[in-house]
Amino acid sequence: MEQLFEGLLNDHLGFVVWAAVAFILLLILLGKFAWKPIMQAITERERSIEDALLKAEAAKEEMARLTDENEALLKKARIERDLILHEARKVKEQMIHDARDLAQKEGARMLEIARIEINNQKAIALADVKNQVAALSLEIAEKVLRKQFEDQAKQDELIADLLKEVKLK
Amino acid sequence: MNFSHILNSKKTALSLILGVFLTFCACNTFAIQHEEHVKEEKNAEEEAFNPTTAILEHIGDSHYWHVLGETSIPLPVILFTDKGTEFFSSAVFHHGTEAHQGQFYTYKLVEDKIKAVDANGEVDKEASSHVYDFSITKNVLAMWIAGTLILIIFMSVASSYKKREGKAPKGLQSLVEPIIMFVRDEIARPNIGRGYQRYMPILLTIFFFIWMNNLLGLVPLFPGGANVTGNIMFTFVMSAIVMLVVNFSANKYYWKHIFLPDVPVWLYPIMIPVELIGVISRPFALMIRLYANISAGHIIVLSLISLIFIFKSIAVAPVSILFVLFMDVLELLVAFLQAFIFTMLTALFIGTAVEDHH
Numbered sequence: 001m002e003q004l005f006e007g008l009l010n011d012h013l014g015f016v017v018w019a020a021v022a023f024i025l026l027l028i029l030l031g032k033f034a035w036k037p038i039m040q041a042i043t044e045r046e047r048s049i050e051d052a053l054l055k056a057e058a059a060k061e062e063m064a065r066l067t068d069e070n071e072a073l074l075k076k077a078r079i080e081r082d083l084i085l086h087e088a089r090k091v092k093e094q095m096i097h098d099a100r101d102l103a104q105k106e107g108a109r110m111l112e113i114a115r116i117e118i119n120n121q122k123a124i125a126l127a128d129v130k131n132q133v134a135a136l137s138l139e140i141a142e143k144v145l146r147k148q149f150e151d152q153a154k155q156d157e158l159i160a161d162l163l164k165e166v167k168l169k
Numbered sequence: 170m171n172f173s174h175i176l177n178s179k180k181t182a183l184s185l186i187l188g189v190f191l192t193f194c195a196c197n198t199f200a201i202q203h204e205e206h207v208k209e210e211k212n213a214e215e216e217a218f219n220p221t222t223a224i225l226e227h228i229g230d231s232h233y234w235h236v237l238g239e240t241s242i243p244l245p246v247i248l249f250t251d252k253g254t255e256f257f258s259s260a261v262f263h264h265g266t267e268a269h270q271g272q273f274y275t276y277k278l279v280e281d282k283i284k285a286v287d288a289n290g291e292v293d294k295e296a297s298s299h300v301y302d303f304s305i306t307k308n309v310l311a312m313w314i315a316g317t318l319i320l321i322i323f324m325s326v327a328s329s330y331k332k333r334e335g336k337a338p339k340g341l342q343s344l345v346e347p348i349i350m351f352v353r354d355e356i357a358r359p360n361i362g363r364g365y366q367r368y369m370p371i372l373l374t375i376f377f378f379i380w381m382n383n384l385l386g387l388v389p390l391f392p393g394g395a396n397v398t399g400n401i402m403f404t405f406v407m408s409a410i411v412m413l414v415v416n417f418s419a420n421k422y423y424w425k426h427i428f429l430p431d432v433p434v435w436l437y438p439i440m441i442p443v444e445l446i447g448v449i450s451r452p453f454a455l456m457i458r459l460y461a462n463i464s465a466g467h468i469i470v471l472s473l474i475s476l477i478f479i480f481k482s483i484a485v486a487p488v489s490i491l492f493v494l495f496m497d498v499l500e501l502l503v504a505f506l507q508a509f510i511f512t513m514l515t516a517l518f519i520g521t522a523v524e525d526h527h
Contacts, residue, residue: 006294007282007284007297007298009301010297010298010300010301010302011282011283011302012302012402013301013302013303014247014249014301014302014303014304014306014309015230015306015308015309015400015402015403016402016405016406017303018303018305018309018312018313019309019312019402019403019406019407020406020409020410022309022312022313022316023316023374023378023406023407023410024410025316026316026319026320026374026378027370027371027374029320030319030320030323030370030373030374031370031374033323033324033327034320034323034324034326034327035323035369035370035373035374036370037327037330037331038323038326038327038330038349039349039353039366039369041330041331041334042330042346042349042350042353044334044335045335048335
């Protein structure tokens with residue numbers, strides 16, 4: 001047993017110490033100048049990738065939301081348009097209807113006025129005709145009378161008749 | 170244990186691999202037996218190729234870094250002795266053939282271990298026990314090279330994270346990021362749970378340090394080829410750090426589970442020691458697992474290469490190379506797998522220590 005360990009420390013302690021020094025030095029140097037920045041960079045990049053993915057997902061959702069919204073808006077607009085068109089048509093019909101009504105009424109009214117006017121004019125014309133007829137009749141009568149009373153005897157006779165009539169009454 | 174019969178029957182590859190498996194161990198006991206065995210071997214066949222020594226040399230630590238053929242790089246030797254510190258190049262040993270007269274003692278390389286010797290060149294055990302070897306050996310250097318590589322890679326990656334903030338990864342960054350994410354999402358998060366961020370630095374460091382060392386160990390050329398993670402001292406350090414981290418981050422539930430488990434009080438004399446052994450045995454298992462897996466891979470590859478020298482025939486080379494290629498590809502997987510398992514079990518132990526009950 002003694003022989004087994006004889007000189008073990010003498011021969012190998014140096015190597016153990018050098019190995020330990022090498023490893024610990026390596027650990028410290030790498031830890032400070034390599035692992036720390038590398039691990040930091042990797043973690044940082046992973047985080048940024050994750051962030052980017054999350055953001056992309058959010059953007060996609062936002063996009064979908066916007067598309068949905070657009071679609072809804074479009075749908076609404078279409079409905080509104082239809083409504084407006086419908087209303088316009090209704091209004092148009094109403095207007096035509098109203099116009100026709102109005103025109104009819106106006107026509108009727110004008111017809112009435114025309115009829116009245118015609119009647120008036122007719123009455124005036126008739127009155128005029130009557131006057132003229134009366135004037136003519138008077139003229140004729142005058143002329144007739146004048147002719148008749150050109151003869152004195154006849155005048156006397158008429159006066160005599162008239163006097164007789166007055167006396168009778 | 171006597172392996173001479175295995176080594177002498179140089180015809181059966183199977184028994185060789187088996188023998189290598191049984192013999193691999195860098196411990197002193199085996200080394201001593203091994204030494205005796207080498208002497209026997211040398212007496213029997215002077216020039217014979219000894220795969221065991223060759224393989225153990227390759228997977229073991231060394232004061233030289235063998236590059237190619239006869240070329241090897243001498244490495245600095247640092248010795249802390251009771252009288253003072255010594256510093257010289259390992260070239261002075263001439264691959265263990267010569268002793269070196271230092272300032273305080275005379276040193277010699279014995280089995281690639283530095284021992285103080287007396288005037289006659291015999292190992293002086295008393296003096297040797299005062300000499301602590303703090304040399305920058307092949308494994309220490311390989312480990313530092315791996316560490317430097319990791320530092321360069323990850324600092325540049327970190328700077329590109331700063332430069333390209335918030336952008337997609339590019340180049341080296343995109344190669345490394347999935348692995349970091351793997352450690353985070355497959356290892357840390359499921360095993361530790363809430364608050365895993367605190368342990369990310371240590372888990373990542375453990376993972377990449379072990380992996381890089383495993384991979385460099387598979388490269389047969391100079392900057393690689395060292396068997397760092399197949400060195401039990403290295404895995405010991407790693408698992409000791411894991412044990413410290415686990416126990417220092419443990420919460421009261423963890424300690425309650427150890428010292429006041431939910432069993433009848435009369436079972437405590439059994440349960441508490443068992444739990445305490447558990448505290449030690451888990452990192453111990455980590456240590457052995459990594460060490461054995463990586464060493465075994467190296468040994469198999471080296472054994473397959475050794476076949477060429479055992480058969481003394483170039484004709485074996487294609488077969489060997491094919492098998493080695495297969496093994497190397499497998500080892501590539503094992504390199505990742507072992508780093509992953511080590512890190513995952515670390516995370517699991519931390520997870521059990523910081524788990525919130527009720």
